[in-house]
Amino acid sequence: MTYTSQSDATWLAPDELDAARQRLPILYIDAIPVRVDAQGAVTSVGLLLRVTGQGSITRALVSGRVLYHERIRMSLIRHLEKDLGPLALPRIPPSPTPFTIAEYFPTPGVTAFHDPRQHAVALAYVVPVEGDCEPQQDALEINWFTPDECRTETLLAEMAGGQGVLLQQGLAHLGC
Amino acid sequence: MTYTSQSDATWLAPDELDAARQRLPILYIDAIPVRVDAQGAVTSVGLLLRVTGQGSITRALVSGRVLYHERIRMSLIRHLEKDLGPLALPRIPPSPTPFTIAEYFPTPGVTAFHDPRQHAVALAYVVPVEGDCEPQQDALEINWFTPDECRTETLLAEMAGGQGVLLQQGLAHLGC
Amino acid sequence: MTYTSQSDATWLAPDELDAARQRLPILYIDAIPVRVDAQGAVTSVGLLLRVTGQGSITRALVSGRVLYHERIRMSLIRHLEKDLGPLALPRIPPSPTPFTIAEYFPTPGVTAFHDPRQHAVALAYVVPVEGDCEPQQDALEINWFTPDECRTETLLAEMAGGQGVLLQQGLAHLGC
Amino acid sequence: MTYTSQSDATWLAPDELDAARQRLPILYIDAIPVRVDAQGAVTSVGLLLRVTGQGSITRALVSGRVLYHERIRMSLIRHLEKDLGPLALPRIPPSPTPFTIAEYFPTPGVTAFHDPRQHAVALAYVVPVEGDCEPQQDALEINWFTPDECRTETLLAEMAGGQGVLLQQGLAHLGC
Numbered sequence: 010m011t012y013t014s015q016s017d018a019t020w021l022a023p024d025e026l027d028a029a030r031q032r033l034p035i036l037y038i039d040a041i042p043v044r045v046d047a048q049g050a051v052t053s054v055g056l057l058l059r060v061t062g063q064g065s066i067t068r069a070l071v072s073g074r075v076l077y078h079e080r081i082r083m084s085l086i087r088h089l090e091k092d093l094g095p096l097a098l099p100r101i102p103p104s105p106t107p108f109t110i111a112e113y114f115p116t117p118g119v120t121a122f123h124d125p126r127q128h129a130v131a132l133a134y135v136v137p138v139e140g141d142c143e144p145q146q147d148a149l150e151i152n153w154f155t156p157d158e159c160r161t162e163t164l165l166a167e168m169a170g171g172q173g174v175l176l177q178q179g180l181a182h183l184g185c
Numbered sequence: 186m187t188y189t190s191q192s193d194a195t196w197l198a199p200d201e202l203d204a205a206r207q208r209l210p211i212l213y214i215d216a217i218p219v220r221v222d223a224q225g226a227v228t229s230v231g232l233l234l235r236v237t238g239q240g241s242i243t244r245a246l247v248s249g250r251v252l253y254h255e256r257i258r259m260s261l262i263r264h265l266e267k268d269l270g271p272l273a274l275p276r277i278p279p280s281p282t283p284f285t286i287a288e289y290f291p292t293p294g295v296t297a298f299h300d301p302r303q304h305a306v307a308l309a310y311v312v313p314v315e316g317d318c319e320p321q322q323d324a325l326e327i328n329w330f331t332p333d334e335c336r337t338e339t340l341l342a343e344m345a346g347g348q349g350v351l352l353q354q355g356l357a358h359l360g361c
Numbered sequence: 362m363t364y365t366s367q368s369d370a371t372w373l374a375p376d377e378l379d380a381a382r383q384r385l386p387i388l389y390i391d392a393i394p395v396r397v398d399a400q401g402a403v404t405s406v407g408l409l410l411r412v413t414g415q416g417s418i419t420r421a422l423v424s425g426r427v428l429y430h431e432r433i434r435m436s437l438i439r440h441l442e443k444d445l446g447p448l449a450l451p452r453i454p455p456s457p458t459p460f461t462i463a464e465y466f467p468t469p470g471v472t473a474f475h476d477p478r479q480h481a482v483a484l485a486y487v488v489p490v491e492g493d494c495e496p497q498q499d500a501l502e503i504n505w506f507t508p509d510e511c512r513t514e515t516l517l518a519e520m521a522g523g524q525g526v527l528l529q530q531g532l533a534h535l536g537c
Numbered sequence: 538m539t540y541t542s543q544s545d546a547t548w549l550a551p552d553e554l555d556a557a558r559q560r561l562p563i564l565y566i567d568a569i570p571v572r573v574d575a576q577g578a579v580t581s582v583g584l585l586l587r588v589t590g591q592g593s594i595t596r597a598l599v600s601g602r603v604l605y606h607e608r609i610r611m612s613l614i615r616h617l618e619k620d621l622g623p624l625a626l627p628r629i630p631p632s633p634t635p636f637t638i639a640e641y642f643p644t645p646g647v648t649a650f651h652d653p654r655q656h657a658v659a660l661a662y663v664v665p666v667e668g669d670c671e672p673q674q675d676a677l678e679i680n681w682f683t684p685d686e687c688r689t690e691t692l693l694a695e696m697a698g699g700q701g702v703l704l705q706q707g708l709a710h711l712g713c
Binding site for chain 3 (some may be wrong): 219221223224227259262277278280281282284313358360
């Protein structure tokens with residue numbers, strides 16, 4: 010089995026997934042792609058730029074569902090390659106422990122995280138990427154921001170669903 | 186809403202849950218109940234004693250499914266009270282970060298964790314309990330073991346599905 | 362040996378400590394005292410209010426040096442009781458792993474943390490306190506702030522040496 | 538300033554260091570060098586082989602003192618290059634949080650860690666190395682062991698001062 014050639018449909022038809030989303034918390038991974046210097050310190054954070062159906066700009070972390078019978082580390086690689094391209098060279102952390110858990114609720118305000126489609130629980134990781142990143146699918150660009158730039162109101166206002174909060178939590182974990 | 190009076194059936198009928206279990210990773214919490222001394226150091230670990238249908242003894246951690254629209258901390262309390270009784274007084278950790286993630290696969294050998302019913306991903310926590318613990322439901326006893334006793338082959342042989350490995354990981358996290 | 366009756370002078374004369382401070386990184390603990398609700402979620406953070414020699418107000422975390430032959434958990438209790446009083450009832454976390462490391466340099470700007478007296482490396486912990494807290498020694502008051510209040514510019518401006526940054530890192534670790 | 542050309546003597550004369558070691562906890566880093574596969578999972582652990590003055594074999598982690606005005610990440614790189622050679626290419630973790638704290642006491646039995654020379658507190662990290670490792674100075678060899686081999690009694694008996702315990706804690710943190 011190669012993880013790159015599998016589509017979600019192998020595991021769950023779209024209407025079945027819709028039904029499950031009304032009944033079960035869905036397991037996700039959220040990844041903060043970073044560039045690090047020779048001492049391992051983070052120099053920049055990569056965010057995906059997308060344009061919504063309403064024409065507004067959003068910036069997003071790498072995020073996606075964990076599939077049936079898929080290991081967390083394989084899921085991280087699959088979603089990082091799906092969003093950053095096959096040459097991104099993500100360095101998945103050796104420990105499986107996420108730096109935090111983001112609980113996305115369909116009801117706004119229960120936590121800082123909101124997903125109107127579902128109750129999703131995301132395991133959040135910081136992942137250094139060493140290769141070339143190219144926007145894939147629906148992303149227009151991948152932009153790199155310094156940790157300081159990641160704290161500006163303008164940038165945080167462009168992130169949806171609480172991902173700006175998660176980004177701040179990730180930067181705090183990194184000692185930034 | 187009170188979390189104690191709700192049954193799983195509110196969210197998912199048994200046959201629907203069975204179907205989902207063949208298609209999606211199911212989110213669980215695993216909790217290691219501990220007694221701590223005045224300095225916060227762990228003095229003993231609580232394990233549930235059950236007798237299987239085949240008449241053999243198993244010892245288990247507190248473990249259970251996270252329900253739709255249920256927060257992780259509420260799920261921890263619900264399962265701890267379900268297994269240790271309403272007077273256990275669990276002290277849920279202030280941080281949501283688990284000490285590790287246990288990936289239970291239906292196929293043995295993929296990871297150290299195995300669950301023949303499903304692919305479950307458990308967020309694992311150590312939870313000090315300060316009150317009185319009484320076995321509930323299908324548990325015969327709750328027994329308390331020192332960290333050293335938790336490393337004996339005899340005890341580890343009585344734990345199933347890789348929970349002995351998870352217990353060792355928890356003790357290592359505690360500096361034992 | 363009781364940790365409460367010992368003074369630092371037992372281990373190191375003031376001039377010897379001054380000499381060591383010019384030559385060695387000094388080990389510290391930093392503690393963020395918190396109140397938690399029945400689910401373990403943080404409801405408020407305790408900060409010490411002091412007036413400096415120049416008459417300005419500063420707010421501080423609990424912080425202090427680890428002594429020779431003192432365990433980290435004993436040092437945490439000693440400093441928490443020294444600053445919050447003997448009835449504070451701190452719940453030292455069962456795991457020895459700090460949520461972060463704060464590297465205070467005598468040279469400003471090397472890190473976010475600065476201590477003009479020394480190079481100190483602090484192991485940082487969040488510690489729930491369940492008892493009555495009373496200001497001790499040079500503290501005028503202990504004030505409790507909600508996580509949201511802890512993010513206001515006014516409050517952060519009253520914290521010195523980078524402790525405002527450490528407080529934010531602690532809140533991020535708590536999922537606030 | 539380059540960290541590789543500096544000797545400890547720049548900061549502290551040997552007799553001064555001896556005096557400080559009787560009075561203060563000394564800050565250390567302990568590093569577990571690992572090889573990882575393309576998914577970030579640990580495949581092997583590197584241990585230094587030394588022969589003691591008594592002719593017995595010991596295996597050791599990378600370990601060393603943090604110098605005055607030295608950042609933790611620089612100290613990690615300095616000690617890893619000192620023990621594994623300049624081509625080891627260590628990947629220092631982006632987060633400053635150690636996976637645990639090892640408290641080495643001069644008195645045996647206070648903790649699992651013992652150092653007859655001093656009270657040392659080590660921040661412990663797992664560090665993937667990607668380059669060529671060559672034994673330096675007093676090490677005869679660097680040997681690589683699978684996680685399973687790291688749990689054998691024979692190997693653990695060759696580690697001194699509690700480093701075998703620390704190695705187990707590191708493997709547990711890695712989910713091994």
